[in-house]
Amino acid sequence: MKDGEGRIALHIAAHRNNGGVTEEIISMCPDCCEVVDNKGRNALHLALMTNLSPDVALVIQDNSSLRNLLNQKDNDGNTPLHHYSISARYHDRVLNSPRVDKMVFNKKNQNAYRVLRRKEYSVVDKKKWEDIIEVQENFDFYANGRVLEVGHDEIEKLYPTEESEEEWEKKMIKEDNKAAQAHLVVAALITTVTFAAGITMPGGFVGGDDHPHPGSAVLRNSVAFKAFIITNALSLMLSSSAIFIHLIIPVLPSDDDFFRKRISFLRIAFRFLLFSMAPMVLAFVTGTYAVLAHSNIAIPICIICLSFFPILVYIYRKLWY
Template identity: 40%
Template sequence: MGHSNVVKLLIEEDPEFTYGPNSSGRTPLYIAAERRFTDMVDMIISTCHSPAYGGFKSRTALHAAVICNDKEITEKILEWKPALTKEVDDNGWSPLHFAAKTGDDPTIVSLLLKKSDKSVVYLGTKDGKKTALHIASLHHHGKIVEELLSQFPDCSEQVDDKGHNICHFAMMEKGEYGTYLLNDWLRLRGLVNEEDGQGNTPLHLLSSNEILNYSFILSPEVDKKACNNENLTAFDIISSSRAQDITAVEKEVLLMIFRTAMNDPTAAEGLFKQINKVTQSEAFKEKYISELKHRGEAHLIVSALITTVTFAAGFTLPGGYNGDDGMAILTRKTAFRAFVVTDTIALVLSVSAVFLHFFMTVHNDETVLRKHFLWAFSFTMLGMGAMVIAFTTGLYAVLPHSSGLAIFTCILCSCFFLPFFLEFKLLGKKKNQ
């Protein structure tokens, strides 16, 4: 009998029973929501007359469903008891607070807002009086920020116990920045330049936390010359910092944009476009170099394999050795001589390819790496062809020339050069295109 059937039997036996919490404070409904057992949640709330819904740290089953980001269970619980949207845990967090933190999908936030009254949006946590909007901005969940602002635009003016608004929170952590920071509601209310308890604007926090949000710096609404309680501008803060979270180059770029934006905003925007173009070019170059080295590692395995095989074949000669003088028995045969020459060529070419691949790990210059890679690739392919010829001539040397087997083997080995030819022909067509 499955767990669902056991739950069903227990509920049907006594639907009036509340089913209270266990030793950890979790009720059956909370556990079902926490473990995403949709059928059990549906069974409990539809059959039990008044089931308990409490859980860990005074959270409710709705908290559990939201934390798990389960839309279906969240919707079922909201239909059953919409008042749970106002319930908070020991830290003062409502389900809406957790929805703002968990992910950037506004669907669950929309569900909560439909079933809750306006007061939930303005509810602050016990640890700092942070609202759901503050938490969404802190974690850079732009879609949730925009959802909250579109329905409750005045909630953007609310601050925490240190005077931080939505823009301040966005500058506390690094992350992906959306357009919500320059939302019309924030511009109209002047929140991009609002000061916290220490006189810091969001731009001051951007500098102190070394956050590279150039679009915010270049925005004409942002006051670049604002001073905090210590009479420091954002430029002063970034100038005196030791650049722990950004590179020295990134710091210089940031200072350059700051300095230009303070004096000539139009020139700063042009400067940013040029820097961005160079940065993208450098990023592409780094990606290309990384890709070359990664491919080189794969090709190195092939080259090393050819080296191993040809080296072993060179000392395990077809026909064996003469017991008296230790010389190869088939030295006088033309096919044997062809084997020795082609095996040596294959060995030299593959060792050269290994050598080039090895030195690719030393260089970081794009041109040098590309030349090394192309030469190593050519040596490997030629070494592969020479190895096949050596194998063919080696077999031909030890098999009777009148035997159909020798001729048939040579024909089979020659088939290797057909895909070899077709592949190079295809590469030539792509190059011409």
């Protein structure tokens, strides 16, 4: 029985990294391992497409009867090794068998090495890089692509030249600039809102010269108000940090590693921006509760605002699982 994407129970268990269910299905129905989904991906493809620990991938690759899955291509020509290169996880035994063809190319004329090159460089990618390029003599092959026995014009179209790399980087920079502009606007709005909330203070200020602390917040002794101050300050700090990163990116030195540095800084700024949204919502919830603590609408308003977090978890699971 397949779902709308052509996946069977084995595919779903592998994609969710459920090792026990995967082993049980394979033991009861070994032939289902040959089944692929609508995009031509087998269970090993899907097991390596998740950012969870690659436990199921080890179960499949260690099964001697499933060795034919190691180098099987999907509809885009990608083998499990291509998907493993994209993932954010690493294990020293995953696809590190001599039976794995590390020189295979997909339909975009990319091997696993070139897939890694187009990612933000990390410690995990370095380990994968070392596993893929085991023999130094083969470095040029991994770096430059395959040799095609066709005419010169066809080679120019398919061979990844330095010019095509530069064009790709320019295209990526143009797309990143559009995203960065939107992120900068959002970060500025969050900074403005949190700054204004911190200055105005929920509940107002103490007035009159006869008070021992004139000008202090009326709700300064409320636990909810204290939580508001902390979460509001955290949101302000994170959004301001994101703005600062966007401001220093244009002055980065234009060296050979400029493209990677720029991508790295943009991703850090994006994470700061995302992380600033959660304390901003919490600041609104705690500030509202501090003011309306004795009202019967305080709890419903807090529940409505806190529904942001289940929505956030749902979107995260849809993107990553």
